[in-house]
Amino acid sequence: MANVIRRQTPAARLGRGLLYGVLILAALFYILPLVVMLMTSVKPLSEISAGSLLSFPQNPTFAPWTKAWGEACTGMRCDGVGGYFWNSFAIVIPAVLISTTIGALNGYALTKWRFKGSELVFALMLFGCFIPFQVVLLPMAQTLGWLGISSSRAGLILVHVVFGIAFTTLFFRNFYVGIPNELVSAAKLDGAGFFRIFWRILLPVSAPIIVVSVIWQFTQIWNDFLFGVAFSAHNTQPVTVALNNLVNTSTGVREYNVDMAAAMIAALPTLVVYVLAGKYFVRGLTAGSVKG
């Protein structure tokens, strides 16, 4: 919309100036917590107790970060959040890959291989997007017990996959609806089967929606706390649970700088993912809405 014709009267300029002013203020307000966290995390403890929340660090130090990573106490142990950080990756990566793969296959089957009741199946899957997590905590604990994977990484991955499928199916289904059925018909006539058509025809054009699904699932699973705290043992806890334990462990002086550093560490991966791939996220979500 760069070529919109506008009248450049003084009143219009003033209005535009005001608009930008409001937007900039809102943006500053929005980013303030992050700035405060970042500043606090590099201040020595003495500066925090003495200075104001918004003052710039006088003697920046990375000691709180190293402490948060490797020494801070989370509950009974005092080895930082670093180990749990990798725990989270070990849970998130397989869960994201599996749920995205299944979602893609579901979306493909629901749009290109319609069967009697496929709309009902989709409606029920959609319903899965609205189920509150708390409702399934107890039955899920039972199930994991029966399967013999309670308190294990595999169990947590399973839970995230099951919950993620509803969303990933929705994403892929809505994306594949926009891909002409004639493509699939042509491939069928050419002699390709279910998986071959998926692999050779559909998947190569699915990049935008794969990005959406991966970012969405990564953020959801990384930020999850409830399932993490309910279904993990000490050695399989994700970083969100460790962060909570770190902040709640009260021995001696409360180290705000270490808390903030740990929170930053826990939030970093989702931030990085969004900064790197956010452009594709928006593009993928709007893909298909405009022809071209």
Add this chain to the structure above:
Amino acid sequence: MAALEIHNVRKEFGSERVLKDVSISIDSGEFLILVGPSGCGKSTLMNAIAGLEPVTSGNIYIDGEDVTWRTPADRDIAMVFQSYALYPSMTVRQNISFGLEMRKVPKAEREAAVERVADLLQITHLLERKPAQLSGGQRQRVAMGRALAREPKVYLFDEPLSNLDAKLRVDMRTEIKKLHQRLGTTIVYVTHDQVEAMTLADCIAVMRDGHILQLGSPDEVYNNPVDMFVAGFMGSPSMNFIRASLEDDNGGYQLRIVTPGEDELVLPWPEERIAADMAERLNQPVILGLRPEHFSEEDERLTSQAEGTLLSASVAVVEPTGADILLRLPLGEQEVTARVGPKCAVVAGERLSLRVDMGRAILFDAGTEQRIA
């Protein structure tokens, strides 16, 4: 042996009957066109032949084999889609050879097939491009190339030209005709464009509401339509339908046309074209079908031997098309279109004497719309 035989095929979606007992048989090398308005079932029939949709009952034979319940891949057919359906992530070369690859044809043979087809369609310079980098006409060629590479028993074309602009459409139409003449392939072609149907087909099936109304050569369908629908559908501008009453004329028959505000018009029906059941319809309303070219200027020669009957009418609109002139004139209760030579100097409002070639006129029942004579 028939290359393709469709035997009493029915298709129902729930309670809706989309195909009602359709039977067609075409020989090897024939060009069959399914034509009809949208919703007539022609695309459904095409999908049934392709195996993309199961039929409710009936049988489909390709080369004598019953393929009714075979998968699309096992029917040895290829299809050109309206949207071309080129695989967007593959190059033109990969698009063309994909079907062969799926059928486990060795690589060298695949390459040879691609070269042959590319040469035939003059798309060799496009082989490494992706579909998105091609123009509409080029995509159309690639889609045909993909079908041709496999050399199947039957080719299916589903409105392949409807996404092209007018000029390109005419060019591609000629090319398809040339290809068919050269390769002698069996083709089933769906279109709603009656000009395509007339120009391309060996055999036209005019469909409506899941029925085949008429199956015949373009000449038969055009000159001997079975009912008013076929007559009106084929030809552009379409046939004029004029309300008239059938009267006795000293043992023969004549048609009386009443035009409001004008003299009555009486057209004698040619003796040699009298049908047996015309006697029952005496003094009853009938519909006279006259194509625009059945009119001509008074001094022009008629194509058939008959002298033709003169009539005079005031011209309402003059539409020159370049090659000829279309005149709109009131006749009976409606306006009719007449096609005259480009030199006709008539202007709107003038009266003009026209010859009507009653030897080619067609008579329909006003109620059933079926042909009488």
